[in-house]
Amino acid sequence: xxxxxxxxxxxxxxxxxxxxxxxxxxxxxxxxxxxxxxxxxxxxxxxxxxxxxxxxxxxxxxxxxxxxxxxxxxxxxxxxxxxxxxxxxxxxxxxxxxxxxxxxxxxxxxxxxxxxxxxxxxxxxxxxxxxxxxxxxxxxxxxxxxxxxx
Numbered sequence: 429x430x431x432x433x434x435x436x437x438x439x440x441x442x443x444x445x446x447x448x449x450x451x452x453x454x455x456x457x458x459x460x461x462x463x464x465x466x467x468x469x470x471x472x473x474x475x476x477x478x479x480x481x482x483x484x485x486x487x488x489x490x491x492x493x494x495x496x497x498x499x500x501x502x503x504x505x506x507x508x509x510x511x512x513x514x515x516x517x518x519x520x521x522x523x524x525x526x527x528x529x530x531x532x533x534x535x536x537x538x539x540x541x542x543x544x545x546x547x548x549x550x551x552x553x554x555x556x557x558x559x560x561x562x563x564x565x566x567x568x569x570x571x572x573x574x575x576x577x578x
Contacts, residue, residue, distance in 0.1 A: 461485045463554060463573035465505050466515075480505035481513070481537055483554045483571040487578065496547050498577055500532060500554060501540035513568075515539050515556035521577075523548025532556075547577050 463483040482505040489495040500517045513536040520527040524546045532539035536558070555570035 461487070461573070461575045463500075463552060463571045463575075466502075466554060466556070466568040466571045479558065479568075481515075481558075481568065481571075483573075485550075485552065485573065485575040487550075487575050489578070493542065496544060496577060498543050498545050498550060498552075498575055499540060500543060500552065502532060502537055502554070504537040513537065513539070513556055513558040515554060517541065517543070517552055517554045519543060519545060519550055519552040521545045521548045521550050545577055550575050550577055 461484060463485055466481045466483055467478055481502050483500070483502050486493060486499040486501070488497045488499070490499075493499050498519075500519075502515055515532045515536075516529055517532060518527075518529045526546055528543065530541050530543060532541045532554075534540055551572075551574045553570045553572045555568065557565050557567045
């Protein structure tokens with residue numbers, strides 16, 4: 429048995445390295461970068477006391493996203509899905525000092541907005557309120573994160 433442990437350990441260490449070498453290529457776009465999950469708590473929605481909305485940031489250049497821009501977007505993370513929502517993003521580019529607050533548009537929960545941040549490290553918070561259809565307008569916790577824009 430001890431003789432088999434060494435080959436297993438070598439294989440466990442070598443396999444990821446070999447895969448990285450075999451599958452290297454040129455990346456054409458930066459991946460979506462999660463900013464977090466906004467949680468709305470305390471408003472009854474279809475029998476649930478909470479709803480969850482996922483928030484992502486996609487830096488350009490990418491298809492439909494020019495360089496120096498970030499596409500902020502939301503989508504449902506877990507059911508139940510709120511009936512409507514008003515979501516905004518406040519952002520600051522730490523490298524060039526540009527900043528702003530913009531509303532995300534679209535049909536809730538799939539909201540998005542394209543922001544001209546310029547290149548650099550962008551810190552952002554996405555916040556808002558949701559209407560659950562059967563009750564009051566509720567605020568959600570903000571999602572906070574950063575994204576590097578080439």
